[in-house]
Amino acid sequence: MKITEAKVIVCSPGRNFVTLKITTDEGVYGVGDATLNGREKAVVSYLEDYLCPSLIGRDPQQIEDIWHFFYRGAYWRRGPVGMSAIAAIDTALWDIKAKVANMPLYQLLGGRSRDRIMVYTHANGNDIESTLEQVAKYVEKGYKAVRVQCGIPGIASTYGVPKGGKAYEPADADLPSESVWSTEKYLNHIPKLFAAVREQFGDDLHLLHDVHHRLTPIEAARLGKESEPFHLFWLEDCVPAENQEGWKLVRQHTTTPLAVGEVFNSIHDCRELIQSQSIDYIRSTVVHAGGITHLRRIADLAALYHVKTGFHGATDLSPICMGAALHFDYWVPNFGIQEHMPHTEQMLEVFPHHFEFSDGFFTPGEAPGHGVDIDEKLADKYPYKRACLPVNRLEDGTLWHW
Template sequence: MTRITNYELFEVPPRWLFLRIETSDGIVGWGEPVVEGRSHSVRAAVEELMETYLLGEDPSRIEDHWQTMYRGGFYRGGPILMSAIAGIDQALWDIKGKQFDAPVYELLGGPVRDRVRVYQWVGGDRPAAVGEAAAEKVDAGFTALKMNATPEIRRVDNPSAVADAVDRLRTVREAVGPEVDIGVDFHGRVTKPMAKRLAKALEPHEPFFIEEPVLPEHNDALPDIAAQTSTPIATGERMYSRWDYKHVFEDQSVDIIQPDLSHAGGITEVKKIAAMAEAYDAAMAPHCPLGPLALASCLQVDAVAPNALIQEQSLDIHYNESNDVLDYLEDPSVFDYDDGYVDLPDGPGLGVDIDIDYVRERAEIDVDWHNPVWRHDDGGVAEW
């Protein structure tokens, strides 16, 4: 019987953590377990799970391993543990696909689409020069974009802050026209009263969606915000399991869910979340400002989820200052974008081949990425 015999973790620029799992028959599986800015914590959680539960076990029992990693500990859930489970789960599916010489999506029931629509970020953390950047991305073939709505914003801000956000969206809409979709990310920076004002003010320029209008701990405010606008509401990048999503499905306040394949329990869990969303007529657009293994995992679930709408990807995103998504791949063409779509990867497992020599080289660099801490004019901490 095949057994898990070894694992390695590689922290690599710009802010990613890769997991490599080896089996007794020589198959290698890769995953991407990371929380941006908390990679050391996730590394420790992966090591604990591998040493406690998985070394010496049969890699093929993925669901059982998921249940054991999640339910085997008295304390469960949260970003660190669920991200550790996510990366391990991705690697186990990569191994299983390679054992059967098939993409993971073939083992999940087969694809319901041939390609997946993707969107491109513009404008940076404090959105600027968005019109010019948007036009460039559309000229490059993208048909959907996403931008931050605001820089830091006060709990109840002045009319100018709202007008500035409207002007930025208007500039992008005028630059790209009505046939390009523009997602607007509130990034959890915005309080409930400002989210209501912004949602209504931005609506004339027809955003594709407004994302994370409030922090997930305030999801109870989403029905009130949704009542102010016809713009679809999206959220979920900081929700880590099907149980976290229960209430937004039940109150039907969210139109697009955004689970992250490296945070929300991996392929096993996100497929279940997608099925729950389908029952409530909610679409899925997985969160993925991460690396190639996270993106490849997203595409496996996008392939089989009928309600998958569009896929985030991080090529040229403002966080990728030293390395980018394609750098770690032996064959970067697997993520070639054509008219705003990417074809499903057809290789076995996750469908990507990692350049192990380059990974080892880059892992020698001291990577210690943390998101900035923003402050308001009065010195108080602002949401980033």
């Protein structure tokens, strides 16, 4: 079996997605997600100009060798563009291998370790009251875990809170928009949200929150400590992770579980965090952390240090990535939870899928491969439109973490 074509498909059924389709001389094909939110075309160029030509004629079943060929062979290792491109190739090759074996991907990985996959979704509101209304809506749908975000008094816009009643989409403009942030206002207000959720919904609901890298370690330690009475499932991305030592300081001051990793690209981004047991959940994704091949190494390392998976799963990843992640979740022994920000019906029509949701849990389906495809004719109806992520400034104008 040989690879005869590697095709990049860019479409925008409500938001931009980059898909790689690899076809073999036996007619079997696989698809992988290569979406890098706000920088999609950079991955497209890397694939089309450098990686795809080198795929032609290779045996698609040599997944490990192909992964190292592109990782080591580039010399310029890691980084979000390169690792997203490798991930797309890797995911498509695993899709092919599972189809050739005539089994769902999770079986090829080693079989399932659980009966169903718990997911959490996002409840966002302009204020505490509207956030509580969203929580109630998702609890009614059966979700056992909900991430809560709300507007902060005195701040015009807040991460995670949608505008105009629409679903939240961070890439909101052709060129980066700017928002304003106040750490003090945020720290003074957000524990009130946690208290309100617990008062209305009790202790059984799993409660999560995303800080989005906006605090210093000592500020994050304060928030973690003040959150302890509300026993969060996790506090996500409380500080930037470039300085992994900072997480040790947070850990020293709070027992609130900590999660990080959606912006990580390799095992080296999280190795110290895992080995020092500074975190409880690793959130790296199939598409941004080098695909299934590399993510298995991250998960195996994490398991040695009592760290569980909690993969990123917002709509800045295509349904292909969600399908691959669910197969991984079904298999991985140290599973924790899976993020689920529902794709729109328009998106799901472009990406036919076999995964199913019921009462707060997902199953990936039994179709050979990872169970997600792309309707190319329908995708052609939704051309790419540039959309950039915002930037963030403090109230005095200082550029800050977004």
